[in-house]
Amino acid sequence: MQDHLDDILATVRPLEPIELNLLDAQGCVLVDDITVPLSLPPFDNSSMDGYAVRVADVAGASEEFPAALEVVGDVAAGRAEPLSVGPGQAARIMTGAPLPPGAETVVPVEWTDGGLGEGPVAGMRARSLAPEGAEGQVHVYRPAQARAHVRAKGSDVRSGDRALEAGTVLGPPQIALLAAIGRGRVRVRPRPRVVVLSTGSELVQPDEELAHGQIYDSNSFALTAAARDAGAIAYRVGAVADDAETLRSTIEDQLVRADLMVTTGGVSVGAYDVVKEALAHVADEDEPGGGVDFRKLAMQPGKPQGFGSIGPDHTPLLALPGNPVSSYVSFELFVRPAIRTLMGLTDVHRPTTTASLAADKALTSPRGRRQFLRASYADGSVTPVGGSGSHLVAALAHADALIVVPEDAETVEPGAEVEVVLLG
Amino acid sequence: MQDHLDDILATVRPLEPIELNLLDAQGCVLVDDITVPLSLPPFDNSSMDGYAVRVADVAGASEEFPAALEVVGDVAAGRAEPLSVGPGQAARIMTGAPLPPGAETVVPVEWTDGGLGEGPVAGMRARSLAPEGAEGQVHVYRPAQARAHVRAKGSDVRSGDRALEAGTVLGPPQIALLAAIGRGRVRVRPRPRVVVLSTGSELVQPDEELAHGQIYDSNSFALTAAARDAGAIAYRVGAVADDAETLRSTIEDQLVRADLMVTTGGVSVGAYDVVKEALAHVADEDEPGGGVDFRKLAMQPGKPQGFGSIGPDHTPLLALPGNPVSSYVSFELFVRPAIRTLMGLTDVHRPTTTASLAADKALTSPRGRRQFLRASYADGSVTPVGGSGSHLVAALAHADALIVVPEDAETVEPGAEVEVVLLG
Structure with missing residues (x-):
């Protein structure tokens, strides 16, 4: 055998590789090592919805003595207008948006009055309600350390890093990473x-x-x-x-x-x-x-x-x-x-384990032949399902494992340790 | 949460059921109990290539004193011509072919001379070499008990048996059983x-x-x-x-x-x-x-x-x-x-297990929030992969599990038992 x-x-x-669109490559094996072509994130950006400010401007801020800053505009993800934050200024910033020049840290909107002048807020006013964006003054109620709530450029992966190795099977998280570094197509075994x-x-x-x-x-x-x-x-x-x-x-x-x-x-x-x-x-x-x-x-x-x-x-x-x-x-x-x-996989076999035979009587097996018996496996114990006849398809439909009886065994007693192939 | x-x-x-062709229903959940409409096998048939004979005619047969029987023809699977086996007669029979009337047992071809008169054979002559089929005389070298090498009608499943229960997920063995009982279409949740x-x-x-x-x-x-x-x-x-x-x-x-x-x-x-x-x-x-x-x-x-x-x-x-x-x-x-x-599945969640935390230092987690950390699980031990930042997609691609840190825990020490979601 x-x-x-x-x-x-x-x-x-293994089949010759082909280049496939990312989602067509799901479940396939990567042929090449993939190197990261750009750092992720590609730029310093905010991890919160809040205000980009200078550290010194919010030092010592409290609810009693808030820092009052001039709001110079919005920095929204994907809409980055050229905007910089000077002393005494703040830019309203959205999660994922680039930290504007001059800003050193981000205070979450929940630490501010959101520009409304009425104490701490739970969130920002939707742009549809205030399409002009942020303006006027914001009160900040807590100080922030330098680069708080800032995701540094390259903190996820850096340009030149190995993203994935050849031989990787592409599941959802691997596809996520490839998309994130801009790879829309990959060479895989079909x-x-x-x-x-x-x-x-x-x-x-x-x-x-x-x-x-x-x-x-x-x-x-x-x-x-x-x-x-x-x-x-x-x-x-x-x-x-x-x-x-x-x-x-x-x-x-x-x-x-x-x-x-x-x-x-x-x-x-x-x-x-x-x-x-x-x-x-x-x-x-x-x-x-x-x-x-x-x-x-x-x-x-x-x-x-x-x-x-x-x-x-x-x-x-x-x-x-x-x-x-x-x-x-x-x-x-x-x-x-x-x-x-x-497919190019290295792990080609079903997993096997050992289990204790749960049966009323001993199994018998022909000498000199390795026998595979349909069985049901749970928690380290395996129970034969149906007989050994090759025509018994009903039993097969209720089995999730195969008991392996080696060539030199003619009987296997209940309670004995047996090898089991898990059909998963 | x-x-x-x-x-x-x-x-x-669960979605409304639809009727699908069997192979289109792979991985889907059966909506109805399925009852077996016919017994399997549908008729007594041979489990070997050999000769269908009467028990008395081969009683006491040996290599030294073989039983000599008149061969009345072939019974091949799917070609059953009307043919019956009388005293002193044998029909050459193929695996799966119906046991002909009069025959009581089957002797494998390896126990005979295959009609060639030159001692035990390893197999039959292919029909292409001898298109006339079996004729003449066969020598049988071993006796056979009644119904040896005969698969009885209904020995797999019987008409009226429950083949599969509603709620069964249709994998290859369940599809095998449905096909075997003649079901080409099934009602499942799409x-x-x-x-x-x-x-x-x-x-x-x-x-x-x-x-x-x-x-x-x-x-x-x-x-x-x-x-x-x-x-x-x-x-x-x-x-x-x-x-x-x-x-x-x-x-x-x-x-x-x-x-x-x-x-x-x-x-x-x-x-x-x-x-x-x-x-x-x-x-x-x-x-x-x-x-x-x-x-x-x-x-x-x-x-x-x-x-x-x-x-x-x-x-x-x-x-x-x-x-x-x-x-x-x-x-x-x-x-x-x-x-x-x-889909109509009852088992909707990823499996969870407990594992020992393998880490250089304690994990920290915000109080009052359940934290899910990317991790790698093997053999009862789980190792965090990457940090806790929500933007770290590279680490995700190398994780196969999530460590669950409960709401009331702020730190988890190395070696502690933790709950783990296996991402499979």
């Missing part, structure tokens, strides 16, 4: 395009009628959803009948939109398992590295697996078994890491 | 459409030139990304200047595509804080429940906040402060729970 995964991870390479295709002549699409011997196609839905969950752009191709020629031409048609192909079914030892047969012919046999290998892995579920590359671009292909549980577990163990490798 | 959150959660209601709008005359879009006194708009990017992260379909409206009429008409234009509106900036006590003014006029004052309230909350960052509903549909609106850190923290605390409530 580990060999198979190693082969996949040694073959699959989301991989994954084509999911189920095979089996017995498969019928949901909402259609089942004839005897038929079942509904669930794998193509489950794996398309799982591929999206892993970060991919996933395309679901409905079930393809067990006919090598049809399968071959469908795969060839789909290659144009695939960075990774995933098939389910047709990989075992049956006479109608056409995936192997079809894929041998899709591979360009003149090219090295082409072709798909089929293996029996020492695991349960998911024993038969195929992996290789096909077509002129050596598109990687994973051929998973057809039982719903087998294909889902195979996806988690092999396809998800492949998708995340294509 | 809790009052504000309570008001939001008491006002915001993803909310969230319009994000930043305000401020100082704001310039990334990649444009900054003049003195201007900064780049980062809030509209950060909150659009965060809204998507929370499960919404988010629309970013570029920054709107501090002009009440422009803001009012922009908001009115956007209402048509909004289940929730989020604004940033313009909610404080400054003369140019036009959000309050604009929103009072958007509200339909003749209708009960309309209008937006503005409050000062006992928290840092994020003191000034607005919440209410606007327009003919009483669309909920959250008005957040304009500092990047304030708006982001406010989003996490107020907007994310609102989005998740609209």
